[in-house]
Amino acid sequence: MTTTPDDYPVEIDIPDITPYLAGNTGISGITCFDSGTAGPHVMISAIVHGNEPCGAVALDWLFSNNVRPKQGKLSLGFMNIEAYQAFEPVDPTATRWIDEDFNRLWDLSTLNSSRQSSELSRARQVRPWLETVDMLLDLHSMQRCQTPLMMAGPLEKGRDLAKRLGTPEHIVADAGHAAGKRMRDFEDFGNPSSAKKALLYEAGQHWEAVSGPRSVEIALRFLHMLDIVDATIGEEFLKSRPCPDQQRVIQVTGPVTIASDEFSFAQDFKGMEVLPDAGTLIGQDGDLPVVTPYDDCVLIMPSRRLWKGQTAVRLGRFVD
Ligand SMILES: [Zn+2]
Structure with missing residues (x-):
């Protein structure tokens, strides 16, 4: 792919995700912890874009701290593994994807087509798992340093979920891109009559150090909001990170x-x-x-x- 000029140093730690790639679901990079009791299937996904390590920081934290669901199921998923593993701090924009943007492939006509690419083949692997997810938090970062954003999608249910979360301050209600559908808008996530919901979090600049802990925070708050982990998990971590006094919605x-x-x-x-x-x-x-x-x-x-x-x-x- 063509690269763009890069002004931002790579300050964030790039976690080694190889210990997590085997997973336990039959799909590489996806691990599912099952509480054994009824409850929603919650998934936190990272590295949809190979040059956005903040989501990997969050999943690494959840794995390292042995976070397990008390009800329902918790899946932790690394998406564009090939692009992430090609990441080189000397040319950090080069590995956003291998062939094309993984986050523009999520309409059925594209997924079911005969077209081939590295990202399409990964999306087709991941799809059956994603179809079983009730609540998705997809962790991303941005090209420029700015305040974090929650991309809540075009529907009321996404906006409500973002408000229940209490942070970040800015919620963006939007329908995505002409170039193709995002994973957060896939099928039932984008269906107003379905109870399934998804949020996409933009933590900050791709390689600023703060994007890592922001992603850990939002992941923990997501799990607590859905009440699928014990209330003490991440308590210390969250104590120093108060939610904003109010949230504001930007309608795109x-x-x-x-x-x-x-x-x-x-x-x-x-x-x-x-x-x-x-x-x-x-x-x-x-x-x-x-x-x-x-x-x-x-x-x-x-x-x-x-x-x-x-x-x-x-x-x-x-x-x-
Ligand atoms: Zn992204």
Whole structure:
């Protein structure tokens, strides 16, 4: 894949996940702990993107601290193992994926197609397990240093779950990308009449040290919210990490999908800027200026991978 310029040092520890790859489910990288009593099947997933080690930090913590469910089942899953294992701190953007983005493959027409890629073959391996999951927390990180975000999806049920969690401060209600469906929107997770729910957490910059403990925190809070682990688990860890006084929801009105071969931003946006006036220039897509469609427009995760068909940035507004 084409790489992008990289300004961020790799400060985060990159956990060795090889001890966890055998798993116990028949699917490499997926381990399931079964309490033996009734309850939801909860899964925490990491490294959907190979260059986002924070999720691996969280799963490593849960394994190392022998976290087990008191009811239901807990699965811990490493997704794009091949990309993660190719990670090299000297070129940290190069290994986001092997052939394509694992997080754009999750509609049935893509999964059931005859198309082949490293990521599609891994997605097809993981899919039967994912179909048994009731509650999914998918751990990610971002290209730029900014406040953590919870990507709650387009449905009320995702937004409610993010609020029950109590953190982070910013919840983003969005429908994803034109380039393909995310794992968090797969089948029942994206079905308003199903009780199954998923959240996608963006911890911070991919390689900043703080993204690791933030991911541990959100994983612990997710397990406690669902009441599937003992109340004492991670108590000490969470004590020093209070939840924000309030959470705010940003409703995404749409992604800016790049239409030309030449997209550039008008400023070096980092994300979460609120542009007060409608019509403010955001960037240039070929010959077309891209402007804010309304007042107080929030820019969410401006991308550095500015390729045709990809999301350049998501636009939204505070609704709550
Ligand atoms: Zn990611």
